[in-house]
Amino acid sequence: METIKSLQGIIAFVKVAEAGSFSKAAEILGVSKSHISKNIRQLESDLGIALFVRSTRKVQLTHMGERYLQTCRESLNNLDAARQEILDLSETPRGSLRVTLAGVFGEDYVAPVVVEMAKRYPELKVELNFSTRIVDLIEEKFDVAIRIGHLENSSLLAQKIASRFEYIVCTKGYLSTAADLNEPADLINHNCIGERSSWSFKKRGKSFQVPISGNFKSNNPRVLHKAALAGLGIARLPGSYAFEDIKRGRLVSVLENFSEGKKDIWAVTPARHKQNINVKLFIQEVKKHLADDFRHVLF
Known part of the structure; x- marks a missing residue:
């Protein structure tokens, strides 16, 4: 039970350690800086150790804080994996679907599909993140990326959804x-x-x-x-x-x-999301939408 009580503090601790800032961690978690500080003070009190060395300019982990961070990350990753496993076995979309994409192709041809999914499945929480940079799907915990052209070899899975000219x-x-x-x-x-x-x-x-x-x-x-x-x-x-x-x-x-000719447009996903119903349905719906309504269009 003590671990359950400490969970909020553990999450706050990991976010502060990764962001290097109480303010940035509070922004990421959508809470106040004082809330983050309170959680971490309580966690430090429960553990009987200092996790951070605080100064006016930056926040640094103590030696014990670094060791604790590694353990906490592993534990939180295991919790995420357990949640993902349940979602993968589900037949109805629920939970989260995070997609990174860019440009008018994403705005006009992919976003409408996601809006319809959100309407059809109220328990599904969707996020469309528009960014021109190449996002690290695993590190930043995205489920799908829409990418164009040649793909570098990686552990990611890719499915062609359209072509661009x-x-x-x-x-x-x-x-x-x-x-x-x-x-x-x-x-x-x-x-x-x-x-x-x-x-x-x-x-x-x-x-x-x-x-x-x-x-x-x-x-x-x-x-x-x-x-x-x-x-x-x-x-x-x-x-x-x-x-x-x-x-x-x-x-x-x-x-x-x-002309150089057409370039393929891909839906790219981490390999562990291969069986995720949210991801499978998203790619299936996007491919169907583009094939049915825009079969002759080179985007």
């Missing part, structure tokens, strides 16, 4: 007043907008890079999309941003004969 686009108005554009080398005479200093192309099966420049830089595809629609210059955009405007004639696609 990047278009080189501009308005007809821009083309009518700009220099000729017959091959990638001609881009030197054009206002190419975006954050990259070169674009890649392919000719006769061989890839090559072409340096580009322009008077507008941004790492936000939505902003580049709007700039291209405004006639500012030429942008390189994924299909999820551009194909509707190409279809309606608001943008034109150029240099398609030199």
